[in-house]
Amino acid sequence: MKYEIIVVGGGHAGCEAALASSRKNHKTLLITSNINNIADMACNPSIGGSAKGVVVREIDALGGEMGKVSDRSQIQIKKLNSRKGPAVQALRAQIDKIVYPKIMIETLKNQINLEILEGMVEDLIIENNIVKGVILQDKRVIKSDCVILTTGTYLKSDVLIGSTRTRKGPHDEKPSLYLSDNLKKIGFKIIRLKTGTPPRIDKKTIDFTKTRIEKGDDIHLNFNHDYYYDYDSKNQEPCYLTYTNSKLHEIIHENLNKSSMYGGLKDITSVGPRYCPSIEDKVVRFSDKDRHQIFLEPESRYYDDIYIQGLSTSMPHDIQTRLVHSIEGLENAKILKYAYAIEYDAINPTQIKQNLETKLIENLYTAGQINGTSGYEEAACQGLLAGINASLKLEGKEPLILKRNEAYIGVLIDDLIIKGVTDPYRLLTSRAEYRLLLRHDNADIRLRQKGYEVGLISEEIYSKFQDKLKKIKQLLEILKNTKLTPTEEINEYLVSINSAILKDGITMYDLLKRPEIKISNFKKFIELPFEPEIIEQVEINIKYEGYINKANKDVEKMLKLEEKKIPDTIDYDKIHNLANEATQKLKEVRPTSIGQALRISGVNPADISILMIYLKKGDKNE
Ligand SMILES: Cc1cc2nc3c(=O)[nH]c(=O)nc-3n(C[C@H](O)[C@H](O)[C@H](O)COP(=O)(O)OP(=O)(O)OC[C@H]3O[C@@H](n4cnc5c(N)ncnc54)[C@H](O)[C@@H]3O)c2cc1C
Known part of the structure; x- marks a missing residue:
């Protein structure tokens, strides 16, 4: 049996990729290591938030699924910054962790042109630098014209707690043991990243009287532009706010050497998410602060687990218990699941093109956490674009490339492929230079036409x-x-x-x-x-x-630089006078325009002038 597109991994990137390609009438196979784990929310029970909420609207405007499923599974929703300017407004929803995957699995199962198979992909079939299919752990071979890898945090993943390192995926899932080594053999540069998750506690054991209630907005809000999913805005689940305190900070300082990240494990080289730090990191890095916010968030209407937002840690279990019990309102809290950190392999995203196809292997695409990002929304939008672009390639059409002034998705992909990552990449409003144009309210005006043209909008x-x-x-x-x-x-x-x-x-x-x-x-x-x-x-x-108008003028200037193309065949070693670092970075990233070259860190304006003179001279350089 041969497929047109194989998507490896049923996480947030994989679901969007598989739906996009099958909806574009390409025979698609989604292979995932555990069917029951599809669309799992491994960490926080929420979707959206600053910048991320705008991405969900963009996914929706293009014809993706995340917005609709979020609307149907949310248990609380609010508009952030509703009193501030429109450039920073975004929706954030608490999501029911049981309902979201259930709806997504139903959607995948009902999708024509899409089959789902349980299995662990451990190798690729490659002929003449073109991918031809995948090889499963049990040696089954399945052929396809394109492959999209969306393997998340599962590549050679290690769960870290205190001084223990155990090779396994999130929530004791099976990790993928060989795929990243096989990618390395083909020539991919593999990086090691890490992230962490906080403990979950039993709702019945929390003293909410010592916390502050945080409610959703009492008005109708939807990520989806058309569906207007109806819900009772009075029937929302509250969250609660409490704080860390000097006692908790003391416990951290006294036991810092027991945290995997701070000495508990000697062999850690990976880097954690700078913008989603562990409590150890926060207490050490912001030592002048005497308290940090802790949000208590319900995971579902169907069970009592409360997610402790802000208390991600890799401390041993006994220290975690002391940390939790030191927080006001949680003195008698029962821990249902302990926190852990996870270390995993990813590829450096400078090795992929703007269409998310890898530079090394034709028809091989990567999307989501494997590209060095962190977050459900970041993963889903890449999956959608990879699914669309793999399909467009099979149709012999131009790829869908979103520019930095058109979408946060464009900002994210451009940042990844031009700057690469050193720690898990998370979207922030500050990453977008034209954020007044990239608003929550105008996502459809910016992108719906494109969604229609690629065939995902009815x-x-x-x-x-x-x-x-x-x-x-x-x-x-x-x-x-x-x-x-x-x-x-x-x-x-x-x-x-x-x-x-x-x-x-x-x-x-x-x-x-x-x-x-x-x-x-x-x-x-x-x-x-x-x-x-x-x-x-x-x-x-x-x-x-x-x-x-001012932002649009800046965009015009930026687009002019994007129009100055750099030929694919350029040999940077032949450009004398370029600084060594610039030559190295330009060779690694291979920007397609002067605009992109300008955004590479380590390439200075002087290097750009030399590069432009070289391009102007053209054949006369020979
Ligand atoms: C412990 C932990 C903490 C996190 N903390 C945060 C956080 O603080 N903030 C935040 O925004 N995000 C966090 N996340 C990240 C968030 O879960 C991911 O960014 C998001 O789920 C990535 O989506 P994805 O589709 O790339 O991968 P995933 O959702 O991880 O999905 C990967 C899928 O691929 C399957 N798979 C993997 N390898 C193979 C293979 N070889 N063959 C077949 N199937 C395979 C898996 O079964 C899984 O279904 C955390 C994740 C974890 C695990």
Whole structure:
């Protein structure tokens, strides 16, 4: 049996990749080491958050699945930074860990062109540097035109607790023992990374009276743009906030040498996530802080496990118990699962191209944690793009490449392939230079057309989207063409909402530039029968017009540099005067444009000038 696309791994990257390629009518096989573990949420029971929430909207706009499944399995949802500017707003949902995988597995099982097989892939079939299929642990050979590797934290993974190192995957799952060594034999540079997870405790043993309740928003919120999954916003599960204290910090300091990361194990070379540090790291690195936040988050409506957000550790079990019991409200908490760190193999992502295909082996794609990222959303968006791009390659079409000004997904992939990783990469708003353009509210406006063109958005949804664009235009026209004159009624109203009176006539469009004025204020004078999302879009575009125009000008400059292409055949050793470090980095990354070359760390403006002169001279260099 031969498949067009084989996806290895049923995590968040694998699910999106398999759905995208099968929905694009390519015969797809998803091979995963444990079918019951598909779409498992190995760590935090939440999806979204700052920047990550925007990625989920982007996945949804392109026709991916994560947003819909999150909406159907959320037990609490809120909009972060709703009082701040639109550039930093994002949704964050607590997810039911039982329900999310259940819905995702059902979706995969009902998908035509998609088969699922349980098995451990340990090698690849490669002929003339083109992948031709996979070899399973039990020596079964399965052929395909493309392979997408999404193996997460399972490659030669070791679970670390105190001074013990045990070769196994997350939650005692089987690790993949040979795949990374076989990738190394082909020529891939393998890096070792690590991450960690906190303990889970029994809800019934927590004294919530000593904590602060954290509720969801009492309004309807969805990641999905069209489905508007209905739920009772009153029926949400609360989270709780408590803090670490001097007693906990003392226990950490006294026992630091027992943590795997701080001496418990001598042979650790891997690097943990800088932006998701263990409690040991936080106490040591931020020694001036006398407390750190600890969120108590429910994992499911169906069981009592509470996830202790902020207490990731690799301390031995007895120290973990002391740490937990030192926290207010958790004095008598029963630990149901102990925390651990996990070390695993990944590939350095400078070895992949913008379409997520590897540079070394044609038709071999990688996505998710194997590329050095951390997080469900980061994994899912790469899986979606790998699934789309492997399909487009089979169709003989150009790949879908998202630029840094088009999507956080574009920022993430560009960062990975240009900068590589030294510690697990996590998306942050600060990584995006055009974040006012990459907003939660306009993900569909940025990406739905592309999702439609690649074939993942139905005609029905696309026509709804066209309708939305039309209405935005209509409302803008109305606001531009409706003038308010300084009548007594209007000025009285303006005074009542603390706005200055009018001296001359003004269009509603211009009046909206005043921070205190909202479109809803005009409803007193004119009928505006538009949905809230249309009003929100128009309001943001008018109020932030100046900043948006400035960002667009910066984008134009960036795109000009992206248009200056560097030929594939360039031999950097022939460019004299380039600094050694620059030559090395340029040879490793092989940027396709001057814009990309500029973003490589270690390549300085002087090197770029030399490179540009060399490119300008062209054949005359010979
Ligand atoms: C202990 C721990 C702590 C974490 N902490 C955080 C955190 O603090 N913050 C955060 O954002 N994220 C965290 N994560 C990361 C998050 O779980 C991952 O980033 C995300 O799940 C990665 O998705 P993925 O699809 O790449 O891989 P995974 O979700 O890991 O899925 C990989 C899949 O591949 C399968 N598989 C692996 N190898 C093979 C093979 N050779 N053949 C067949 N099947 C295979 C596995 O069974 C699994 O289904 C943590 C993960 C772990 C395990």
